[in-house]
Amino acid sequence: MNKRALIAMSGGVDSSVTAYLIKQSGYECMGATMNLFHGSDVDISENNSCTTSQDIIDAEHIANRLGIPFSVFNFSTRFKECVIDRFISAYENGMTPNPCIECNRHLKFEELFLRSRELGYDFIATGHYARINRNEMTGRYELKKASDITKDQSYVLYSLTQEQLSHALFPLGSMTKAEVRALAEENGFINAKKSDSQDICFIPDGRYADFIEKYTGKTYPEGNFIDTSVNVLGTHKGIIRYTIGQRKGLGLSFPQPMYVSHVDPFTNTVTLARHEELFSRSLTAKNINLISVSEISKPMRVKAKARYRHKEQWATVTQIDSDTIHVEFDEPQRAITKGQSVVLYDDDIVVGGGVICEA
Numbered sequence: 001m002n003k004r005a006l007i008a009m010s011g012g013v014d015s016s017v018t019a020y021l022i023k024q025s026g027y028e029c030m031g032a033t034m035n036l037f038h039g040s041d042v043d044i045s046e047n048n049s050c051t052t053s054q055d056i057i058d059a060e061h062i063a064n065r066l067g068i069p070f071s072v073f074n075f076s077t078r079f080k081e082c083v084i085d086r087f088i089s090a091y092e093n094g095m096t097p098n099p100c101i102e103c104n105r106h107l108k109f110e111e112l113f114l115r116s117r118e119l120g121y122d123f124i125a126t127g128h129y130a131r132i133n134r135n136e137m138t139g140r141y142e143l144k145k146a147s148d149i150t151k152d153q154s155y156v157l158y159s160l161t162q163e164q165l166s167h168a169l170f171p172l173g174s175m176t177k178a179e180v181r182a183l184a185e186e187n188g189f190i191n192a193k194k195s196d197s198q199d200i201c202f203i204p205d206g207r208y209a210d211f212i213e214k215y216t217g218k219t220y221p222e223g224n225f226i227d228t229s230v231n232v233l234g235t236h237k238g239i240i241r242y243t244i245g246q247r248k249g250l251g252l253s254f255p256q257p258m259y260v261s262h263v264d265p266f267t268n269t270v271t272l273a274r275h276e277e278l279f280s281r282s283l284t285a286k287n288i289n290l291i292s293v294s295e296i297s298k299p300m301r302v303k304a305k306a307r308y309r310h311k312e313q314w315a316t317v318t319q320i321d322s323d324t325i326h327v328e329f330d331e332p333q334r335a336i337t338k339g340q341s342v343v344l345y346d347d348d349i350v351v352g353g354g355v356i357c358e359a
Contacts, residue, residue: 004028005123005169006116008108009063009070011055013191014127014172016062017180020187021171022125023066030121031063031070034112036079036103037202058191065189075111082106084202088212092220094263095339096243098156098308099200105159113164123169130154131173132165135292141165143291145348148176155308158343158353159289209241223268225252228261228277236270239263245278245335259335279332285342285354286324292351295319302344302351304329306336317344317351325354 005027007019023029033056063070083102090097116124129146146152184192203211220238234252246260261273296319303312304327314330336359343353
């Protein structure tokens with residue numbers, strides 16, 4: 001009997017080519033789109049929601065073209081609880097979250113993964129640019145960077161467990177985006193030239209604070225901008241509008257550039273500092289997940305990435321307890337931010353990661 005794979009199809013070119021490649025590899029396939037978010041919930045256009053009607057139509061069209069069954073699963077309640085509500089709570093508590101990581105953790109590789117098992121599928125396949133390898137010496141599954149480092153998405157997948165990795169397929173991990181689009185065009189896919197999705201699909205215009213206020217119905221109170229000596233510098237427009245390292249949009253003028261260095265929800269203050277005051281040498285992270293090792297029993301040399309666009313930097317990581325790691329960088333790093341994730345690498349292998357709680 002052929003192995004069976006459930007393909008997560010978003011309507012985009014990456015997941016469509018994933019479905020094509022998995023079917024070509026001899027798997028019995030089914031396509032599935034997750035309906036995550038309804039624009040009407042926050043009074044925005046359907047075209048700005050996570051899964052539009054057109055996305056579903058495109059995904060179903062490709063599934064029909066490939067001759068595989070197709071379903072739409074409504075996970076909107078779970079998405080609200082695990083992604084949107086946590087996103088809002090983070091900003092309300094002076095942190096800056098990464099909702100894509102939470103979506104992968106709770107939706108693609110929890111809800112959809114469990115649904116695939118219930119339906120009798122052996123694997124779940126997605127269009128992520130990353131690779132999976134089983135280390136024969138350790139017996140552990142490894143998550144590795146994509147061959148095309150410019151498209152690598154291993155950072156947002158660090159939360160995958162050994163069980164999830166053993167049942168996941170990432171066929172694009174050894175391809176470039178150009179190769180993926182070329183394959184889509186060769187096969188006449190209607191979405192071959194479709195643009196890539198937004199980083200935060202439920203806020204396509206990037207106006208996070210406006211979204212939060214509209215979604216919650218709250219008005220976030222003004223408070224004081226202060227400097228590192230607690231001198232009042234002016235008035236801010238609500239802490240949800242600020243993140244560490246921010247310079248633009250402060251509404252203040254100074255003789256030298258000033259940046260957000262701390263957001264305090266308890267005092268409702270936003271601290272501003274000079275560029276040189278934004279640097280930290282260490283961080284603590286919780287809610288950790290380790291992949292290439294079961295534990296970090298002694299200080300380990302790694303390269304650490306403190307946010308998605310951050311260039312990896314040499315560091316030493318120490319595991320404090322079952323859910324906490326401490327990372328000490330060789331060189332001070334700019335604007336380490338609570339709520340973001342730190343991901344640890346051993347060459348191109350993901351050691352693990354966690355959510356930054358202190359810098």
